Amino acid sequence: MDTIDADEAMANVGRALALGRAGDRSAARDALTELWDRVGDTGDALHRCTIAHHLADLQESVADEVTWDRRALAAVADLSDERVQRHHASLQVRALLPSLHLNLADGYRRAGDVARARHHLTIAAPLAAELPDDGYGTMIRDAIARVTGLLDTGSREPLAAP
Template sequence: MAHIGRALELGGAGDRAAAREALIQLWDRVGGTGDALHRCTIAHHLADLQESVADEVAWDRRALAAVAELSDERVQRHDASLRVRALLPSLHLNLADGYRRAGDPARAREHLAVAAPLAAELPDDGYGTMIREAIARVGALLDAGSREPLAAP
């Protein structure tokens, strides 16, 4: 996880290409059958660093597939406060937004329909509020037929 954090620092500093390359190297090292928390985290962040919506959706799908193999026990070895169920709203939100931008409103709506009730279970804190507001924005953009990127609030 420390290596993933260092890769994300590159992206935070504006070097998306270096962050993407570092995460791809980590993905190759972990492999498609390695630790599910590492795969989910790497794929989730790699999705945000892609140049095309299709590639972004592919990485978001990998993240969602990996989370299906996670247990609360495993994520709590990393952070005692984490629960697998709390990861799902963000993963489904990302897929909903990706499918919306890719022009697949049916799949986008399917993932929003999963994300919204799960997000309602998140704590009423900054993270929970951010996810719930993003779900509402993606839903509004979907209703408007927009394929534009999701703007920050």
């Protein structure tokens, strides 16, 4: 495991995400996997959470996506408000939780694990209610409603963008 500067790590995440937005999901996944290997399982919790969160979205299988989503949520246990605020002054760990639980709920829904999907939705919904009434909060609350609706109908289809 290399040591990696905080600014360098987040800049590398940004570059990898740009590859994905440009349509090269494989290159984005490879770049984030390499970065994960450098940070390691016990590296900076913000880096682990961020990398795992984005790696989940780049996986080919739902099972692999859920594995990365679980890693992202696990990293939050080691994360403090002080640490996230060194990255951006307005961040709070609690504000990350609704999205992380939502992602797990959706992954479990698509994997057919209704009980685990519902479990994570029951955690995500009240946390999302605490988010500000801004674009991010609205996006998370709307996605929770969409995942809940899909779960209620038994759909295992991917969550479509609003």
